Amino acid sequence: MPTVKTAGRPTRSRGAAPPHRPSGQERQAGIITAAAALFATNGFKGTTTKEIAKSVGISEALLFKHFPTKRALYAAILKEKVSIPELLASVEEAAKKRDDRQVFTLIASHRIRRSADPTLLRLLLFSALEGHEISAMFFRTQHRIFYDFLAGYITQRAKEGAFRHVDPMLAARAFTGMLAHHRLLHEIFGVPAHRSPEDSVAAYVTLFLDGLLTARAEGPPSTARRQS
Amino acid sequence: MPTVKTAGRPTRSRGAAPPHRPSGQERQAGIITAAAALFATNGFKGTTTKEIAKSVGISEALLFKHFPTKRALYAAILKEKVSIPELLASVEEAAKKRDDRQVFTLIASHRIRRSADPTLLRLLLFSALEGHEISAMFFRTQHRIFYDFLAGYITQRAKEGAFRHVDPMLAARAFTGMLAHHRLLHEIFGVPAHRSPEDSVAAYVTLFLDGLLTARAEGPPSTARRQS
DNA sequence: CACAGGTAAGTAACTACTCACTCACTGGAT
């Protein structure tokens, strides 16, 4: 019953530049990039495969040649995005030197500024809210390392008498909580920043660290920026 | 062309208890309650009007008699849920007495324990992520009052010499940030709590307040619980 | 020619929302 179909790409008009047909891997990377942006702004259910295909500049059919389902694509994105970065190495170095300010500054700086990819937070929140298993796993494994390290450091420094005694895990979460809330306010709720990221980092570190130190340096009183 | 339709409620069999047909207002309240729970767990796009109707126990048609669109229902929910409670009054009383610990404890307690409705956080996050105007407005108006009050108090106490000098707005956000993060971890990411809510409140208050006080009470060193 | 890369045109299921209709109950006029 169906009449003759004329599908496939249209015959390219002569003289046009060769369009560099990308390899499968390049395509996949392109799809992931484009899809991540869409998922981050609209969520999983709020993003259609049609939109993704259009945003990449391909047909939906090709999309499904690369990823068997929409969910598989989503999982691939989360897997790629989620990685505890080179942060821990440099922090551990500062920790060995007992450079408290540096330890906290590195962490704060990483959380506030370097979180390079602004879509990650949204992506993560969406996936957590929408109940994808991956995000829970992410928080339990990847993030736990982070908290545990900080909690361990605080415990150690308290033993050494440099920090006063507090619940270390709670303090670790409190510190990262401050920073997470900072990003949440700005990136999700659109509250305007009233100071530069560097200033914010320094202020958070001073606020928290000076509250923790037993011997408190009564330096310049107001808004803090000891050294860069 | 359509044949005879037999619609309407089925004739009740004799002897059954009178089913108390609710008034319009009661119905609306029922719809809002049921829909709020669904929106909170699945998000706006993840919730269908069919589900809502089924959950209330009515037909979709009746749903649309009460709320012209799905979005209107959602807006009604947010409008109803969002209200800055009696918190500020009691906090202001404590503030007048300069009872620092009480001020921070009231706030922390409200944020961690009393946030009565566990769906509100999810609802709010969803609406923020999905970009509904209401949530941005909520944070800019309702929450601003909150931050401003706390920032004002910190400023005042710093002037009086009781608190050390910090950026007050940043400190206010840092404190609420710790608490927000706490709820986020438990309610959204499912991280298990390692102490009771009361203990958490006391610990957060001690952690933060003792970091802020100029004259620091070197009381019992470890996990804090000064008084109930 | 083989084949990876690509597509137009489906399809079945679902979505928000509508339509045309039926009840059960009210408060007079008879």
Added chain:
DNA sequence: ATCCAGTGAGTGAGTAGTTACTTACCTGTG
């Protein structure tokens, strides 16, 4: 007491559009 128009609460059966995913096909290049 009984009729009866009016009304608010309620519904089954749509509809037009969208969604994730499939099928059957095409084509330039090593």
